[in-house]
Each structure stands twice: as structure tokens, then as C-alpha cells.
Amino acid sequence: MVKSTLIATSRQGLFTAGHQHAYERALGGELAGRMQAVAMSNEWLPLELAELHYRAADAIGLSVDEMHLVGNVVGARIEGALMGSLARLARTGGITPWTPLSRLDQLWFRMYRGGSIAVFETGPKDARIEIVDNDLANIRYWRVALTGLMHGIGKVFAKTMITNLVQRDRAAGTATYTLRWV
Secondary structure, eight states, X not given: OEEHHHXXXXXHHHHHTTOHHHHHHHHOHHHHHHXXXXXXXXXXXXXXXXXXXXXHHHHTTOOHHHHHHHHHHHXXXXXXXXXXXXXXXXXXXXXXXXXXXXXXXXXXXXXXXXXXXXXXXXXXXXXXXEEESOGGGGXXXXXXXXXXXXXXXXXXXXXXXXXXXXXXXXXXXXXXXEEEEO
């Protein structure tokens, strides 16, 4: 299951980037109306509905940069909604990206039911994030846009954030990211 607010912010990111008509065409008329309705709610949605949303976004054929941009929009909304006080504290000093990364599993379970996420320290300012057992990871748009989302959130806590999607050796239902910051 996926929180409807995540789909709503993803739609908003697509629309802000000028892709509303292409997205709605990819969904089809009846489904576009249904997505509009769920975007106005605050509920848990079946994974199948989220898959339809992300597959439609994938069908638009956005570039990697455009997908990152949409992910940044979603990240900014999540930062405001879920991590606002932590982000404000980070701006005044003393908090590194390890603070939110240590709570990423809690954030995950506020957005998704099913699958899991783990963070591994690979260096003092380096991390690897692994997502497993999530069918959304099979959709390129979701994997790439999530890179932008992580980058957007990470920049709140670091001067420079480099976020990469690891494409090699990817098993179904998984996604792996590397993060490095200064």
C-alpha cells in the first residue's frame, strides 16, 4: 500500500513540470479522474493503483533530469510535512545527513506498507540505501524519481549531496542508491 499524499505530490511534481496532459493521456480518461479524486484524500491506496500512476509517469518518457526534478518537488513536500522541525534544526547546525538516514525506515513506513528499506554506512560521509520487496522498484520512473527525492531531502542536511541510483545487478522489486555528501 502507498499513502495517497505521496501520489498527490508526485502528480503535483509532474504538473508543475508541465506534464499534466501527457500524464492524463497515458492514464486514460476514467483513471485520470480516479487519480484526481485520490490525490485529494489522505488514505492508504492499493499498490496496484500506485503502479498505474508510476507506469503512466514512466510512459511520458521524461529524461533522467526531468525525473530528478519531479523527485525534488516530492522531497521538498516530504521535508516540509514529515521532517520540518528536524530540517529547521539542521539549518541552524549540528545535524548531519546521518540523522535523517538513521530514521529512514520510520519515514518509509509512513509512506509505504510493504517492502523495506535499509541504510548502510560505507564511509564517514557515504551511505548505501537498499529497498527490497517493493514492486514499484520495477518501474524506472519510480526508481529514478526517488533519486531526486533523496537528493532533495539530503541537501537540507549537507552543503553538497551526490545521490546515485545503482543500476547493475538489480533484482526484481529492489533498488539501491549511493549517497555522498560534504
